[in-house]
Amino acid sequence: MLSPDIESAMNTQIAAELYSSHLYLAISAYCESEGLPGFASWFRIQSDEEREHALKFLRHVVDRGGRVMLTGMDAPESDFGSPQGAFEQALAHEMNVTMMIDGLYGMAVQHGDYASQVFLQWFVTEQVEEERTAGEIVQTLKNLGNDPASLLILDRELGARQP
Numbered sequence: 001m002l003s004p005d006i007e008s009a010m011n012t013q014i015a016a017e018l019y020s021s022h023l024y025l026a027i028s029a030y031c032e033s034e035g036l037p038g039f040a041s042w043f044r045i046q047s048d049e050e051r052e053h054a055l056k057f058l059r060h061v062v063d064r065g066g067r068v069m070l071t072g073m074d075a076p077e078s079d080f081g082s083p084q085g086a087f088e089q090a091l092a093h094e095m096n097v098t099m100m101i102d103g104l105y106g107m108a109v110q111h112g113d114y115a116s117q118v119f120l121q122w123f124v125t126e127q128v129e130e131e132r133t134a135g136e137i138v139q140t141l142k143n144l145g146n147d148p149a150s151l152l153i154l155d156r157e158l159g160a161r162q163p
């Protein structure tokens, strides 16, 4: 059984992962409107990945005899200012998600919930990757400045991402 504390925090995490998916879908649409189909495709794939994260948590809660409680969601923005602005927002969001995962892990340790610790380890590793990837792309965009030709090359690179 999941302790009520962990059940509640896992439900909060499901909401956060679904919000991530929603945010990245909004960023994808924004990039599409800005004439950057590669950026749009990258964020669309990322949005799908976040939905998978939510489903992993959902499965864990159900498997452990907890109750899944979905909530409403805040609306993401529709204008992210620039591709760099979009990736900066994604990075800030992932840093927040990392803090939430770390908090959950700490709670699982406190409660002696070994099954949740093992489950969460995948997410601890995943967050390292998420922050590194978003951080690298933010840095690349900073280095490019506002050079449209370089932006097009990066758009092609990001568009090559496979699901």
Ligand SMILES: [Fe+2]
Binding pocket: 017, 020, 049, 050, 053, 097
């Ligand atoms: Fe996630």
Ligand SMILES: [Fe+2]
Binding pocket: 049, 126, 129, 130
């Ligand atoms: Fe990922």
